[in-house]
Amino acid sequence: MEILHIKRVYKTYAEHKALHNVSIHIEKQRIFGLLGPNGAGKTTLIRIINQITGPDQGEIFFEGEKLAPKHISQIGYLPEERGLYKKMKVGEQALYLAQLKGMSKNEAKTKLNQWFDKFEITTWWDKKVEELSKGMAQKVQFITTVLHEPKLLILDEPFSGFDPINTNLIKKEILELRDKGSTIIFSTHNMESVEEICDDIALINKSKKILDGKVADIKNEYKTNIYEIVFKGNLISFTNALWTGFELLESKKQDDRIIAKVKGLRMDSSVNALIGAVLNDITIVSINEHIPTMNEIFIQKVNEVMPDDLPEEIN
Amino acid sequence: MNKIALIIQREYLTRVKKTSFILMTLFGPILMAGLMLIPIWLGLKDKDIQIIEVIDDTRQFINQFEGTNTIQFYYEFKSIDDAKKSFYKDKYTSILHISNTDKNTTAYLYYKKQPGLSTVSKIESTIEKGIKNIELEKQFNISRKQLDEIQPKVTVKSVSIDEAGLEESKNVGVSTFLGFGGAILIYTFIFMYGIQIMRGVIEEKTSRIVEIIISSVKPFQLMMGKIIGIALVGLTQFSLWIILSMGIYSVGMGVLASSNMNQLDFSKEAITNGMSSESENEISENKIEQQINEMFSQIPITKIVIAFLFYFLGGYLLYGAFLAAIGSAVDSEADTQQFMMPITIPLIFSFIMASSVMENPDGPLAFWLSIIPLTSPIIMMVRIPFGVETWELLLSMALLVLGFLGATWMAAKIYRTGILMYGKKITYKELLKWLFYKG
Numbered sequence: 001m002e003i004l005h006i007k008r009v010y011k012t013y014a015e016h017k018a019l020h021n022v023s024i025h026i027e028k029q030r031i032f033g034l035l036g037p038n039g040a041g042k043t044t045l046i047r048i049i050n051q052i053t054g055p056d057q058g059e060i061f062f063e064g065e066k067l068a069p070k071h072i073s074q075i076g077y078l079p080e081e082r083g084l085y086k087k088m089k090v091g092e093q094a095l096y097l098a099q100l101k102g103m104s105k106n107e108a109k110t111k112l113n114q115w116f117d118k119f120e121i122t123t124w125w126d127k128k129v130e131e132l133s134k135g136m137a138q139k140v141q142f143i144t145t146v147l148h149e150p151k152l153l154i155l156d157e158p159f160s161g162f163d164p165i166n167t168n169l170i171k172k173e174i175l176e177l178r179d180k181g182s183t184i185i186f187s188t189h190n191m192e193s194v195e196e197i198c199d200d201i202a203l204i205n206k207s208k209k210i211l212d213g214k215v216a217d218i219k220n221e222y223k224t225n226i227y228e229i230v231f232k233g234n235l236i237s238f239t240n241a242l243w244t245g246f247e248l249l250e251s252k253k254q255d256d257r258i259i260a261k262v263k264g265l266r267m268d269s270s271v272n273a274l275i276g277a278v279l280n281d282i283t284i285v286s287i288n289e290h291i292p293t294m295n296e297i298f299i300q301k302v303n304e305v306m307p308d309d310l311p312e313e314i315n
Numbered sequence: 316m317n318k319i320a321l322i323i324q325r326e327y328l329t330r331v332k333k334t335s336f337i338l339m340t341l342f343g344p345i346l347m348a349g350l351m352l353i354p355i356w357l358g359l360k361d362k363d364i365q366i367i368e369v370i371d372d373t374r375q376f377i378n379q380f381e382g383t384n385t386i387q388f389y390y391e392f393k394s395i396d397d398a399k400k401s402f403y404k405d406k407y408t409s410i411l412h413i414s415n416t417d418k419n420t421t422a423y424l425y426y427k428k429q430p431g432l433s434t435v436s437k438i439e440s441t442i443e444k445g446i447k448n449i450e451l452e453k454q455f456n457i458s459r460k461q462l463d464e465i466q467p468k469v470t471v472k473s474v475s476i477d478e479a480g481l482e483e484s485k486n487v488g489v490s491t492f493l494g495f496g497g498a499i500l501i502y503t504f505i506f507m508y509g510i511q512i513m514r515g516v517i518e519e520k521t522s523r524i525v526e527i528i529i530s531s532v533k534p535f536q537l538m539m540g541k542i543i544g545i546a547l548v549g550l551t552q553f554s555l556w557i558i559l560s561m562g563i564y565s566v567g568m569g570v571l572a573s574s575n576m577n578q579l580d581f582s583k584e585a586i587t588n589g590m591s592s593e594s595e596n597e598i599s600e601n602k603i604e605q606q607i608n609e610m611f612s613q614i615p616i617t618k619i620v621i622a623f624l625f626y627f628l629g630g631y632l633l634y635g636a637f638l639a640a641i642g643s644a645v646d647s648e649a650d651t652q653q654f655m656m657p658i659t660i661p662l663i664f665s666f667i668m669a670s671s672v673m674e675n676p677d678g679p680l681a682f683w684l685s686i687i688p689l690t691s692p693i694i695m696m697v698r699i700p701f702g703v704e705t706w707e708l709l710l711s712m713a714l715l716v717l718g719f720l721g722a723t724w725m726a727a728k729i730y731r732t733g734i735l736m737y738g739k740k741i742t743y744k745e746l747l748k749w750l751f752y753k754g
């Protein structure tokens with residue numbers, strides 16, 4: 001079932017085009033990656049979903065209903081630029097933010113105690129935010145984002161500034177939240193950081209969506225059909241064994257073994273077919289298919305769709 | 316709970332719980348009461364009694380000098396040289412020497428401690444009167460007793476008549492005092508708490524919490540919550556100040572009064588002198604009291620209090636909206652300078668104009684400044700004690716309401732865009748553009 005449907009959205013700031021005809025479907029209980037370089041329009045799109053700003057054109061549907069202020073309490077948002085009131089106490093502040101999301105004071109208090117127990121930070125309740133370290137503040141921010149158990153959780157560059165321990169903690173929590181029924185939107189320019197946990201993605205470049213779909217499908221579609229094989233034996237007999245099915249791209253000798261890159265020539269090439277072809281002539285040490293990273297797919301796609309618009313950062 | 320109420324609650328509680336607020340609230344009245352009491356106390360200290368030895372070579376001024384609380388005259392029949400010789404042995408603070416009764420005579424006052432101007436002028440007028448009496452008796456055979464009998468005592472009371480024929484007497488002194496006092500309070504309130512709004516907005520922006528909050532509430536709700544919350548802080552502080560100041564003032568007055576009964580008279584004198592020039596020492600105590608009551612009964616107190624609260628809040632809301640917009644457009648308080656100018660100018664201008672308005676409270680300058688929303692909170696407060704036509708007051712109030720609604724609308728537009736804008740030097744042109752951005 002669909003939780004969010006963004007339908008042909010346009011947004012322009014003065015001279016700057018932020019979003020141009022962007023349409024995205026997001027299924028329930030999935031982790032959705034909104035990927036693209038800085039300035040592509042991700043944050044603008046997120047602000048539109050959060051109703052901080054409105055689109056110039058286009059519509060957004062939340063669970064099939066037109067997006068309206070009443071949906072605010074069902075969305076949790078961790079912005080890229082995030083902070084807390086420095087002079088306020090942690091507990092007081094978390095209560096305040098929860099109440100702004102529409103929770104009652106008692107409900108918020110119970111839930112907060114649960115989360116504080118879980119993260120082992122119960123002693124922080126009466127501390128002022130300015131006394132916390134950055135990593136500690138990040139935990140508090142994450143709790144305030146998910147406290148009201150939103151159906152849709154939007155995290156904008158969630159791991160920028162997080163230390164590895166917090167990153168893992170948050171990743172674990174996010175997977176747990178998804179399994180409990182939440183949908184998560186991840187927005188980031190650092191594509192490698194999320195591809196392992198995303199189910200679906202959309203790529204945005206220069207205000208336009210250039211690609212979207214299931215991560216597995218995209219990877220399949222963009223697979224290069226290139227394999228890397230390490231073996232012991234004779235390179236000539238290996239090359240002969242490849243025969244009509246594969247083509248040797250490059251090889252290099254390392255001690256007593258050879259590392260070779262081969263490209264499959266048939267549509268149905270696979271690791272199995274490669275093994276079958278060479279099994280009798282050499283001793284295989286390791287073999288694997290080269291899977292393109294999101295970054296590589298992004299560059300390839302931008303080159304296809306708008307060759308002049310490749311952002312420098314990615315090049 | 317309503318979201319805007321939550322915001323108001325937070326803005327209010329975080330400020331009221333601050334140590335600086337509590338300290339200011341407690342020490343403010345001590346400071347204010349001190350400012351009121353110290354001049355009185357100093358006045359009491361300074362008021363040493365003048366005991367004057369009168370050496371009159373002409374023998375014409377026997378019993379002509381009437382003493383008061385502060386000046387006592389002793390007529391001595393000795394020569395000036397003898398008086399001077401024994402001066403430092405005697406109780407007298409100064410010697411008055413009159414050598415003749417010529418029309419343009421010069422009398423000498425020898426002193427240990429410089430007498431005040433009022434003492435000198437009192438002596439001058441007594442001698443003048445004495446010489447006049449002598450001449451009247453000499454030339455026209457009119458005795459002093461006859462003269463006293465026909466001495467008139469005249470008071471002028473100004474009474475205004477409005478179109479309906481309703482008569483009202485006014486006291487310019489009290490009106491000036493009340494008008495100026497109200498103007499100062501409004502001016503201070505707008506500045507003190509307006510700046511707090513701006514600081515609050517900048518704090519939210521620089522701490523980057525603002526985006527989290529506006530994903531839960533509308534930017535307008537956040538802005539209005541802050542403005543209203545701080546207004547309540549201001550009202551709380553002012554009411555506490557007034558209550559505490561009154562308390563401290565009355566206790567202080569009690570202490571001063573019980574230490575010396577004369578001092579009470581003096582303080583009354585000080586009050587009446589400060590407010591009106593017509594009160595002089597001859598007026599009896601009862602009459603002073605009566606006069607004070609009369610003065611206040613002539614002033615439309617209820618009207619002033621209601622108008623004060625209205626212009627207090629109206630002016631604050633108007634300027635508060637502008638200051639919130641400024642806060643949203645900048646990254647730090649240091650950047651506010653260029654935008655503060657056009658906001659402070661009308662405030663300071665109206666403050667400077669207040670005295671001209673008091674000179675002519677019904678003139679065209681007074682009228683226009685009290686109608687235009689940017690200056691009306693201060694100028695109308697100055698005018699009201701002098702009496703303002705109802706239609707003028709209503710027009711001014713209506714325009715102020717329109718003014719702050721308009722200002723809030725503009726501020727909300729700038730605020731909405733500004734709070735999410737970082738690291739950009741904002742110009743007036745930019746602000747103008749933000750006004751026309753679509754939601």
